[in-house]
Amino acid sequence: MASLPHSSEVLVSAAPPVSITAIHNARLASGALVDIAIDGETVVAVVPAGTPLPETGGEALDLTGYVITAxxxxxxxxxxxxxxxxxxxxxxxxxxxxIESWHAFAMTLDEEDTLDRARSTALRMLASGITAVRTHVDLLRGDDGLVGVRALVRLREELRGLMDIELVALGGPTVPDAVFDAALDAGIDLVGGAPHLADDPIADLMRLVAIARRRDVGIDLHTDESLAGADTLAAYARAVAGWHRPRTAGHCVRLSMMPTEDLAALAAEVRAADIGVIALPITNLYLQGWEDDHAVPRGIAPIGRLQAAGVRVAAGADNVRDPFNPVGRCDHLETASLLVAAGHLAPEDAVDAVTSGARDVMGLPVAGPIPGARADLVAIRAASLGEAVAFASADRVVLHRGRVVSRTTVTTQTARPSRTPLADASAPALPTLVPTGK
Structure with a gap:
């Protein structure tokens, strides 16, 4: 299949990831300046900067001038x-x-092209500091419904050791159960779909839940993805209550239009079923309101109100430069910024939704600069967490399971104004590895 090239600014090094045992002079979201000790994949100590760390013989990372988060x-x-x-x-x-334009394109989908595009996007995500991705993959119409499945199973194996990838089979009501089974047999992790788009939403919902239960796997559904329309989330909550596998609901845009008392009742059901709700601001903002020429509605799942009601919440970017969203930077801080501007969350809560909250709904171990947590960390050049969200510097260092897996360094040269002398504006030193174990 002929397609236009997709560019990538991410250069892949021949060098393996570097294991880190100590981090110095990093600033936490709280503003505290700390040193961090890492043993293998685990953070073992977070202490005030300058405090002695456990003796190690590994590599240390100086993160002066950086904010560090999960x-x-x-x-x-x-x-x-x-x-x-x-x-x-x-x-x-x-x-x-x-949907129509994607289905037409997907009839000629090529496995190698799909793999190339997916790899390019995943590496951009990794460079921004994303070390875990749950991606839906379409079960396609036509004779071979598993083209995308094979491509993404290959990608997961290719990037193993750099990032964690979970795969969700995304199938509509016309996809036979046997195709879902084939996808799961091929290595897909969870069952997915968009029952609110089906002619009989509840029937499609119950079928998807039945497949997941029969195969004993988690389920991640596109749910209530419009400001008005089918109500599938309440039925979903009742269908999976008491289940032991992960269950999540993406989009949930309809909830933004619900009166307070109605949302409270639904939130109670969602909380009881332990469904994690994932807001997807950039794609939902793009797709909504095209039929309106004034007072254009802008709905996002109300994760602030849901979290206050005890629901587990997260946020993601959804689509990147495809028919559902022509933009996107593969950067969790872009999503966080949208949650602040359009979702009215505080920067701290917005960052939590795209780091710890996202890991929680994905069923991943706790990560971050916390003793006992997994050493999946991102350091962003900034003086504070708020500055990191606002400016989203590309200058970042990314650790996955205690190893540096990506580094981006930025140099800017700006002409000196003719009238105002500038102080020394030379770039600060880049993070360096220094020996420890004096």
């Missing part, structure tokens, strides 16, 4: 679709038009 996690991606916008040239428009 690594980003992307709980809802579509890597098989990503970076297809230029090849498809889809019409701008609503969800139905996006």
């Amino acid at each position: 690594a980003g996690a992307e709980p809802h991606a579509h890597l098989d679709k990503s970076q297809s916008w230029d090849a498809i040239r889809p019409p701008f428009g609503d969800l139905e038009r996006a």
Whole structure:
């Protein structure tokens, strides 16, 4: 299949990841300046900067000038679709038009091209500090419904050791159960779908739940993905209450339009069923309101109110440069910034939604600069967490399971103003590895 090239600025080094046993002079989200000790994959100590750390013989990382947080996690991606916008040239428009243009393109989908696009997007995510991705993959129409499945199973194996990838089989009501089974047999982790788009939403919902229960795997559904329409989330909550496998609901845009008392009742059911709700601001903002010429509605799942009601919440970027969203930076801080501007969350809560909250709904171990947590970390050049969200410097260092897996360094040269002398504006020193174990 002919397609336009997809560019990537991420250069892959021949060098293996570097194991880190100590981090010095990093600033936490709280503002505290700390040193961090790491043993293998685990953070073992976080102490005030300058405090002696356990003796190690490994490498240390000086992060002066950086803020450090848990690594980003992307709980809802579509890597098989990503970076297809230029090849498809889809019409701008609503969800139905996006679906139609994707289905037409997918009839000629090529496994190698899908793998290349998905790899390019995943590496951009890794460079931004995302070390865990859950991606949906379409079960396609036609004779071979597993083209995307094979490509993303290959990608997961290829990037093993650099990032954790979870795969969700995304199938509509016309996809036979046997195709879901084949996808699960091929290595897919969870069952997915979008029952609110089906002619009989509840019937499709119950079928998807039945497949997941029969195969004893988790389920991650696109749910209530419009400001009005089918109500599937309440039925979903009742269908999976008491289940032991992960269950999540993405989009949930309809909830933003619900009166307080109605949302409270639904939130109680979702909490009781332990469904994690994933807001997806950039794609939902793009897809909504095309039919309105004034007072255009802008709905995002109300994760602040859901969290206050005890629901587990997270946020993700969803689509990247495909028919469902022509933009996207593969950066969890872009999602966090949108949660602040459009979701009215504080920067701290927004970052939590795309780091710890996202890992939680994905069923991953706790990570971050916390003793006992997994050493999945991202350091961003910034003076504070708020500055990190606002400016989202590309200058970052990324650790996955205690090893440096990506580094981006930025140099800017700006001409000196003719009238105002500048102080020394030379770039600060880059993070360096220094020996420890004096």
